[in-house]
Amino acid sequence: MNWQALRLSVQVTAVASALIFVFGLALALLFARKRFPGQIVAETIITLPMVLPPTVVGFYLLLFLGQGGPIVGLLGLHVLFTWQAAAIAAAVAGLPLMVQSARAAIANVDPGLENAARGLGSSELAVFFRVTLPLARRGVLAGVLLGSARALGEFGATLMVAGNIPGRTQTMPLAIYDAVQGGRNDLAAQMVLLMSVLAFLGLWWVRRIEQLRRRQLPGQTEVKGQGA
């Protein structure tokens, strides 16, 4: 087992998941509750990584993170070919899954309940954390899980922006590629098995959440029905 790659994968996925949660939630809330010009364009751009070849996403990220890009120009951060770049690439790949799932869940929350909370003295922030988020929690959790699973498996864009430096940017998917290239099929098989188990567990959990949500639906539709 390539322990270095496993450790890096966990690290990159954890950071990517945090990014996916924070940015995905904000975008989901924006898309679900506000109407603004250019909204469809913005939503489409966020979804693009799901259908574009990873190399195209990687190329855009090179422009964004590299010399002449806003990250170097405005923030002075040089992240290309570090594990942070891998985390950003993984987050961009996983973000659309989070936004779609969380957005649907938030849109499903009856705005009448949010209004009731406002009338009971809640600020917008309190409304979100005490009413909207708890009611959308299953969809949000499913979105984070899907996004994280996608981030864990990110390969193409990561290769372009972070390279394949063992011990520094080589995550599991890259290590598997290296192992196969180097004729170490036994090592590759171990990592393939681990990745498969992790991905299976992630998706299994998502399915379970969706099942629970469906079972809970009678109570929820009742509330929604009366709102009409």
Added chain:
Amino acid sequence: MGTVSPMRQTRLSVDIELKRAPFQLQVNLDAGNEILVLFGPSGAGKTTLLNTIAGLATPDAGEIVFDGRDFFRKHRPGPGINLAARKRRVGYVFQDYALFPHLTAMQNVAYSLCGQRDAGSRALSLLDRLGIGHLGNRYPHELSGGQKQRVAISRALALAPQLLLLDEPFSAIDMSLRERLHSDLHALQRDSGLVVICVTHNLEDAFALGHRLAVIQDGRLEQIGPVEEVFRNPANRRVADSIGIHNLFQARVVDCGPTGIVLEWDGLLLEAPFHPVRPGDVVTAYIRPEDVKVLYPGMPLSKVVSGNQVAGKVISRDPGSASYSLRVRLVNGHDIRVRFASYSYSSLSLTAGKDIRLSLRKDGLVVLTPDKVKAGE
């Protein structure tokens, strides 16, 4: 909570305009320490009016002032005052209750008390007051409609509001509890000097609850005044149609039994269903035009229509789409409206001037008694 002296005058004044094509709301009304009932057909703008007062809908222009505080003020295009809903502290019982489904009844009631040390016990005492303290740990989907409504009322009262808005609060509550809630609400209103605005479709709620009645139709205030006065003297035909009653009359109770009472309406004796009144009481009653039956001369009568027979003369006849409406002058000089399906009575040739006999169905006679608490004021 509620330690304000009843002497203190709180006023709500609303004068607003709101256009949301094709709908337009333009209302100017005042409310003091009283229960003001908003009455009108659905779509008339009653809920929208409550929403503007609560700060959940923004009028285009006008002003809403409560207890000297500007909730809303805007008279020219441009910025104005629009106090956020959370700063208005208006208790609002929504028509669909809007209970938080992820919180228990108790947590729903305690929502606005969050962070206060005695939040739990205060929430419990509010639930107890409405007789559902034992349901505190249930989630909304485990409660019946009436129980949900009471949780919603408790939650609104937890704010200790000076202004309470109720949108059809008793629609899912059965009669016996309804009467208790009526008197509870009266006591609460009186003791805490609340301004209460209550939307209802229910005539008996309006009578039992309201000090004054405001009739709203097509986004406009048609009439406002003491409840009995609006019912007795609708300002115009639209108000009469809107409150949905035509055959309203005042009668004296002459006899009371366990199964029914007998009313005397200017010389006519009518049997009515049981109602808690005493002989000598003067009551307001009505019968829906559909419950007045025309009798075929010489035909044997079914038991249902055999009682309360009255002679009268047809004055006019209005054809409707699926039903006809007759205006009949009774022997006691009062007019009554009769409505029936257009295919009924075709053999009777009911035209103006014809003498007929009517039966005022006993079960169709509704006696309205102003609530005792209110009457005693």
